[in-house]
Amino acid sequence: MNTTTALSKADSPRPNPLPGGEGARQTLFAADALLPAGWAKNVLLTWNDAGQLTQVQSAAQSPAGAQVATGPVIPGMPNLHSHAFQRAFAGLTEHRAEQHDSFWSWRTLMYRFAARLGPQHMEAIATWLYAEMLEAGYTSVCEFQYVHHDADGRPYADDATLSLALLRAAQKTGIGFTLLPVLYQTSGFGDQPPNEGQRRFVRSTESMLRLLEALKPACDAQGARLGMAPHSLRAVPPEALRDAVAGLEAIDRTAPIHIHIAEQTKEVDDCIEWSGLRPVEWLLDHAPVDARWCLVHATHMNDAEYEYAAKSGAVAGLCPTTEANLGDGIFDFSKWRSHGGAWGVGSDSHASVNAAEELLMLEYSQRLAKRQRNVGASAAQPHVATALTLEAVQGGAQASGRAVGGLAVGQQADFVVLDAAHVALQGLPAPDMLSAHVFASHRTSAIDAVWVAGRERVSAGRHTLHDESASAFVAARTQLLKD
Numbered sequence: 400m401n402t403t404t405a406l407s408k409a410d411s412p413r414p415n416p417l418p419g420g421e422g423a424r425q426t427l428f429a430a431d432a433l434l435p436a437g438w439a440k441n442v443l444l445t446w447n448d449a450g451q452l453t454q455v456q457s458a459a460q461s462p463a464g465a466q467v468a469t470g471p472v473i474p475g476m477p478n479l480h481s482h483a484f485q486r487a488f489a490g491l492t493e494h495r496a497e498q499h500d501s502f503w504s505w506r507t508l509m510y511r512f513a514a515r516l517g518p519q520h521m522e523a524i525a526t527w528l529y530a531e532m533l534e535a536g537y538t539s540v541c542e543f544q545y546v547h548h549d550a551d552g553r554p555y556a557d558d559a560t561l562s563l564a565l566l567r568a569a570q571k572t573g574i575g576f577t578l579l580p581v582l583y584q585t586s587g588f589g590d591q592p593p594n595e596g597q598r599r600f601v602r603s604t605e606s607m608l609r610l611l612e613a614l615k616p617a618c619d620a621q622g623a624r625l626g627m628a629p630h631s632l633r634a635v636p637p638e639a640l641r642d643a644v645a646g647l648e649a650i651d652r653t654a655p656i657h658i659h660i661a662e663q664t665k666e667v668d669d670c671i672e673w674s675g676l677r678p679v680e681w682l683l684d685h686a687p688v689d690a691r692w693c694l695v696h697a698t699h700m701n702d703a704e705y706e707y708a709a710k711s712g713a714v715a716g717l718c719p720t721t722e723a724n725l726g727d728g729i730f731d732f733s734k735w736r737s738h739g740g741a742w743g744v745g746s747d748s749h750a751s752v753n754a755a756e757e758l759l760m761l762e763y764s765q766r767l768a769k770r771q772r773n774v775g776a777s778a779a780q781p782h783v784a785t786a787l788t789l790e791a792v793q794g795g796a797q798a799s800g801r802a803v804g805g806l807a808v809g810q811q812a813d814f815v816v817l818d819a820a821h822v823a824l825q826g827l828p829a830p831d832m833l834s835a836h837v838f839a840s841h842r843t844s845a846i847d848a849v850w851v852a853g854r855e856r857v858s859a860g861r862h863t864l865h866d867e868s869a870s871a872f873v874a875a876r877t878q879l880l881k882d
């Protein structure tokens with residue numbers, strides 16, 4: 400089958416010339432590539448100066464002089480949920496501190512760590528984290544950014560200081576970016592005042608909207624998308640939620656809106672006590688939830704909530720390794736999918752930074768709960784890793800509010816070249832290479848190259864900034880952990 404589609408000039412965004420980006424370099428030939436409809440042979444990818452795919456042709460000839468991928472090409476994974484600073488804290492709470500450690504005792508320690516963070520730490524941690532993400536198959540990230548103020552809880556002279564540090568980290572590493580400044584006002588349902596640990600997060604709805612206005616030009620300048628994140632129903636009272644969403648809509652009618660929801664059973668119980676409704680139920684009844692929304696976690700839903708939330712068009716933001724690490728519970732993936740629910744993955748607290756590992760953890764949680772195998776396979780795609788990759792890329796792109804939905808005309812040229820010479824992959828057919836990449840766990844990465852918007856950011860498994868950003872990260876963490 401020859402599937403050539405061309406993009407007309409009128410559809411092209413403004414040019415953003417690549418260094419040395421003459422036409423010949425803007426193509427890649429792959430013997431195997433994972434397209435939205437499945438695996439295809441002899442695929443020629445062509446993109447324009449803006450890094451947007453203009454042609455995806457299967458059963459093609461390799462043009463003379465074209466770059467040839469060293470292994471199967473898969474779409475880059477959008478990471479739909481990140482709190483970058485938590486990467487420097489990963490691994491540091493894996494010892495018993497209370498009789499019954501929980502999400503809530505972890506959170507107390509996380510707040511203590513967040514209390515010391517400065518703008519330089521934020522930038523160093525995020526730069527390394529985003530380089531790690533790129534090396535691990537993520538080509539874009541949604542940053543759920545809630546540490547806004549200085550250590551005393553006062554706004555920085557430039558209120559956008561910490562968000563700008565994250566934007567710089569994204570720009571340096573080349574990762575695609577959706578910035579979600581977070582609205583945070585209360586410590587619990589029913590207007591409970593924020594606690595000491597939350598002083599760096601809290602802001603009025605009006606100052607939130609001013610922050611969004613201030614960040615818009617910086618985001619536009621680097622091709623990042625700006626959205627907003629009401630932190631959770633625990634942290635945002637109903638009027639503030641309503642006004643913030645309306646204010647965001649006035650800035651950008653289609654901007655992404657992300658919210659943490661129903662991650663812990665205590666949150667469900669408290670919400671029922673406050674309103675008589677469960678959190679997802681409350682949200683669907685009181686907010687204009689649609690395809691712009693990403694319901695992060697949504698772990699604890701009843702049957703009706705699974706159905707209505709899926710049918711709202713919102714994306715379920717699953718963070719399987721963090722949800723396991725924090726003891727959240729298990730999302731019913733089959734139920735969500737049976738209602739046609741969109742979903743994607745995020746690395747959240749960054750206990751793991753690896754797109755394949757999130758898919759593995761998601762599938763394994765379902766196998767353990769259901770005592771079945773290959774739960775994630777679909778009618779169209781019997782290979783679990785293939786099915787999960789395609790769906791997570793779609794949902795991740797939707798949640799990002801960016802055209803990063805896979806190898807199709809009009810989408811960004813964000814892709815990963817698997818390392819066909821890796822012992823776990825060598826000699827296998829392409830779909831099994833992806834299965835081995837996800838399920839045949841190995842200690843070294845099976846990723847060779849990673850491209851974002853048509854630019855190679857990771858080669859031979861390493862990001863250009865690997866060494867320097869790693870040392871800056873270690874220095875920042877060492878300083879944060881001193882005394």
Ligand code: NGQ
Nearest residue numbers: 482506631659662721747748
């Ligand atoms: C966060 N993380 O904002 O970092 C939260 C913890 C909270 C996750 N929910 C804080 N995984 O939910 O109150």
Ligand code: ZN
Nearest residue numbers: 482543659747
């Ligand atoms: Zn989170």
